[in-house]
Amino acid sequence: MKVFINKRIPEIGIQMLEESGLEIIFPENENLSHDEWLKYCQNADVILNVGQQKYDKEFFDECPNIKAIALFSVGFDSVDIEQANQRKIPIGNTPDVLSRATSDIAFLLMQSVARRASYNFQKVKDDNWGDFDPLHALGQELYGKTLGIFGLGRIGFEMAEKCKKAFDMNIIYHNRSHNEEAEKELGAKYVSFEELIAQSDVLSVHANFKAEQNELFNSSVFEKMKSNSIFINTARGGFHNQADLYNALIEKKIWGAGLDVTNPEPILHDDPILELSNVCVLPHIGSATVEARNGMAKSAAENIIAFSRREKMPHCANP
Numbered sequence: 001m002k003v004f005i006n007k008r009i010p011e012i013g014i015q016m017l018e019e020s021g022l023e024i025i026f027p028e029n030e031n032l033s034h035d036e037w038l039k040y041c042q043n044a045d046v047i048l049n050v051g052q053q054k055y056d057k058e059f060f061d062e063c064p065n066i067k068a069i070a071l072f073s074v075g076f077d078s079v080d081i082e083q084a085n086q087r088k089i090p091i092g093n094t095p096d097v098l099s100r101a102t103s104d105i106a107f108l109l110m111q112s113v114a115r116r117a118s119y120n121f122q123k124v125k126d127d128n129w130g131d132f133d134p135l136h137a138l139g140q141e142l143y144g145k146t147l148g149i150f151g152l153g154r155i156g157f158e159m160a161e162k163c164k165k166a167f168d169m170n171i172i173y174h175n176r177s178h179n180e181e182a183e184k185e186l187g188a189k190y191v192s193f194e195e196l197i198a199q200s201d202v203l204s205v206h207a208n209f210k211a212e213q214n215e216l217f218n219s220s221v222f223e224k225m226k227s228n229s230i231f232i233n234t235a236r237g238g239f240h241n242q243a244d245l246y247n248a249l250i251e252k253k254i255w256g257a258g259l260d261v262t263n264p265e266p267i268l269h270d271d272p273i274l275e276l277s278n279v280c281v282l283p284h285i286g287s288a289t290v291e292a293r294n295g296m297a298k299s300a301a302e303n304i305i306a307f308s309r310r311e312k313m314p315h316c317a318n319p
């Protein structure tokens with residue numbers, strides 16, 4: 001069985017695949033054009049995919065030999081699951097192993113924005129340390145404030161738990177269904193979407209992205225948020241309308257924003273949001289720790305090995 005891996009992943013994953021007797025194909029050059037990438041896919045049975053390549057009807061029509069795809073990510077919004085189902089192609093993903101790292105980034109962004117880290121870091125870089133000023137560069141404390149989680153799954157739970165432990169924040173959440181563990185362990189309260197946006201001091205997005213949620217967080221939402229609130233998105237850039245977010249920030253409808261994902265992604269170099277001192281932007285590094293990436297490599301390999309043995313993938317995005 002030929003496994004095409006489009007980018008180097010941590011060695012543990014490669015080793016597991018090799019020890020299972022699978023043939024691994026790496027591209028000679030990792031910066032493939034779409035056509036070159038497609039050729040590799042056409043010659044493979046299984047793809048271990050790193051990145052946001054689209055797996056849609058067109059792809060499946062052009063690569064009829066593909067039997068399984070193992071994503072090197074928890075998110076599977078890059079795949080048309082309906083199409084994969086029709087062709088009985090299992091889509092593996094890598095949940096759990098990156099929940100801690102990704103929620104750490106949400107937590108870091110929340111604090112960076114609350115304490116105005118970008119603004120102050122820029123001052124230092126500009127050789128503008130300044131005198132101690134009792135009224136300047138003041139942030140806000142998070143103790144006892146309300147954290148709103150949109151999408152309380154594994155990553156959202158970890159974020160809520162950190163915020164509870166560190167700042168005794170009140171947790172409210174909006175989700176497809178109730179999260180009983182969070183309600184019991186963290187006192188989290190289920191609220192409607194309208195209540196979530198109106199009551200949150202920090203609103204952190206952690207849901208799986210679906211096309212119908214495109215730009216759900218737009219001007220009509222930012223309008224209803226508290227003026228001291230902080231918007232955090234570490235899930236998918238498609239959840240927010242970036243121009244609306246920019247306007248909400250300059251019109252002081254909300255207080256600040258922390259983004260590990262942008263819309264579009266990568267962010268355009270002249271996006272005006274980058275000029276704002278109340279914004280912190282990171283380049284989609286939620287899972288970028290040695291521990292999480294090793295875990296992702298292992299999970300992706302486990303998915304492929306299970307498939308090669310005609311077993312169900314341990315982490316499969318298809319219903």
Ligand code: DGY
Nearest residue numbers: 072073074075286287
């Ligand atoms: C994930 O695992 O979904 C990360 O966002 C990387 O795509």
